Amino acid sequence: MNLNNLRKKLIHLHRCRGITRRTIGKMLLYDSSLSNIYKFSSTQLSQLYGLPQKNAQQLYTDLHNQQVHQSIKKDIDNYMVLTIVDENYPTMLKTIKDPPLVLYALGDTFLLNHKPALSVIGTRKPSQHAYRKMDFILNPLMEEDWLLVSGMAKGIDSYAHQLALRNKGKTIAVLGGGFHHIYPQQNTLLFQQIAQNGLILSEYTPNTTPKRFHFPERNRIISGLGFGTLVIEATERSGTLITVDQALDQGREVYAVPDSPLIPQTVGCHRMIQDGAKLVRTANDIAEDWESLKDIQLEKM
Structure with missing residues (x-):
């Protein structure tokens, strides 16, 4: 052949x-x-x-x-185009039920197989405490060379990428449309910065305009690329929960950050913790899990 x-x-x-x-x-x-x-x-x-x-x-x-x-x-x-039959196709995605058959990439494709990687997600309308929580939990992980995966949406996603870039860390953005149609448009500069210093990834051809159903569909790639998925904030009916369901279906770890019950953006996190997600207080809660589970994770690939 x-x-x-x-x-x-x-x-x-x-x-x-x-x-x-x-x-x-x-x-x-x-x-x-x-x-x-x-x-x-x-x-x-x-x-x-x-x-x-x-x-x-x-x-x-x-x-x-x-x-x-x-x-x-x-x-x-x-652009770099990866297919599921290529040797350099990301091994983490080969283990999920519905792997993307073709991926378009812009930036450093070596990041696709970087370990450890953590998917970071959350609401597009975070509380005033959200960014401090992200600094506190994610900075120590990036100091240990963790890679952050997110979706370049408003709010939590954008800040995860910005945090990685600011700390000269590693990040991958998975888009819900093609490279010629950056969404949201206000992230055009962020797109360019990630393309230069990290990796932009999309299942959609470069000229594909983003559609509503693309975003829950691309979420399986965000969760699939990470050892686990960390939810910073989520409302009770947040679209973030779709990614959480996909992460669980993929056998990935799910982490949630608690906060005051008076903050609506944390209701979804509290619900996830009640349902079995691991409560995260510090970066060590995630790092210790990786140390104990990484051999099992690597055997799956």
Whole structure:
């Protein structure tokens, strides 16, 4: 099997309309080299992979569309593109149930396999105490060369990246859209700083505009890249809880920081602690867990 040809076909399929990651997985199962996919008619694609005819037609069109081929070449020339069949694909993501098939990267891709890594998440509207809590817990970890993973959203996410950059630490930002559509726009400078001093990662092609459903979808990558997920603050119905559920489903550790019950941004953290998340008072609560569990974590990879 020619690995280079396979990865090119996988990158191509990944940006075709009419199919999902699950369908692409099915295609790889039936034809591990993806050598026959271009030979099928839209009707055959529909029958073989259980696609509605409209989807099969979209897929057929994109498979044979020269503009799609040209856009792929342009993106490969400008960005690092990782596929799940590549040797340098992050080992941590190979262990999750629904790993991204293709990742676009901007920055230092060696960070993808850096250990230890901690996912840091929380509300977009943090309390006045949130940033002091992050300084207190995260600075000692970064002094020990921990990497921080987050989503470059407003609030907790942005500050996690800023904290890493300020301390000349390591950070990865996982986006909910393509590199050409930075969201939120106010983080354009932060995007540029992370690209220069850390790593920007996206499952979406560079020209993909962010959509609402992208953000809960990308959260599995944020939690998947970390040994554990630390929740700084979360309201009772916070979207942060989606990432927590994914972290638990991936077998990752979940940590939560408590605070006054009078602060609405901590209600979600208290609920998580009641449900079994580990209460974090200091950086040592996380670091000691890593020391006791790292051999088990590394064996999984």
